[in-house]
Amino acid sequence: MTLLSPGWLLLLVPLAGLVALYAVVQRRRGRYAVRFTNLDLLDKVAPEQPGRRRHIPAAAFCATLALLVVGFARPTTDVQVPRERATVVVAFDISASMEATDVSPSRFTAAQRAALDFVDRLPARFNAGLVPFSGSATVAVAPTTDRDVLRSAISGLTTGEGTAIGEAVVAARDAVRDLDERAEQDPPPAHIVLLSDGTNTAGRSVAEAAREVAGDAIPVSTIAYGTEDGVVEMPNGTTLEVPADGPALEGLAADTGGDYHEAASGEELQQVYEDIGSSVGHRTEEREIWQWFVAAGLLTALATAATSLLWFSRLP
Secondary structure: OEEOOHHHHHHHHHHHHHHHHHHHHHHHHHHHHHHOOOHHHHHHHOOOOOHHHHHHHHHHHHHHHHHHHHHHOOEEEEEEEEEEOOEEEEEEEOEHHHHOOOOOOOHHHHHHHHHHHHHHHOOOOOEEEEEEEOOOEOOOEEEEOOHHHHHHHHHOOOOEOOOOHHHHHHHHHHHHHOOOOOOOOOOOOEEEEEEEOOOOOOOOOHHHHHHHHHOOOOOEEEEEOOOOOOEEEOOOOOEEEOOOOHHHHHHHHHHHOOOEEEOOOOOOOHHHHHOOOOOEEEEEEEEEOHHHHHHHHHHHHHHHHHHHHHHHOOOO
16 A cells, blocks of 8 residues: 555544543543542442543544545555457558558548447447558557547558558557557457458568468458559659559458458448457456545444443543
8 A cells, every 4th residue: 555645644643642632631640540549439439430431432532633634645545457359460561552542532531430440339338549651660659548538549541651460460469469468369359340452562572471370360350442443643643553452452361361342431340350269367456445444433423422322422
């Protein structure tokens, strides 16, 4: 247990002084009783002595103050919080070829809309991440349940040069492995959703990435955007043919146990997360427990009042 505001503990100093003063007063009362030598008369004057129980209300009162002081110091403790480990990573192709308009309004915009729709339909308890890729691949959003962060990242994507599909698959797999401390030895149920036009031009091959990820039992569902007739306009005014490579994406899905779609919508991808399964893990969080001490203080205050009324017919 740790304290966020330990300065409040200084109030225990005057409380300790109060306890010491009470002990001194009780010792003096004992001396006065000894001076009253006629014990038979004392027994008739005060036939029922409270004995040691007379100290209980005082002790309860001091305990009340001590508990309230500790509560003000804001104690915290580490608790194990359940965490859903099921994870989906969206790998998004941001290569220049995705600007082709053979898919309306463009491959890029269609994929972007589908990704946002997919994220909206994803169960809130699932972790979701984003790996955009062009000539290289990076984890833009580590798996999280914060959908606002994910949507913002998808909406802010812009295109670049090159298409590293194999690197994107491996980066997405690594994002799953980094989910939590258990992920290396106890991998969470996971799925990679890759949106691309399918032409790999950089990094490791699609087949190599498929073999590597297949060993981790992480299915890769692929969504192909584009046709064989796709073209993009170059900055110099010329056009460049960018035919989509659906067979490459279909092979990636088949080799990893995923599904293959063409220009799929978020609704069509619903089966991806319906089949993903569930695994609940735990994470450690620091939580304030001052409420426990305040509640205990109130209970001891109640005990103080109850015992004082019961035994002495008065409040302390």
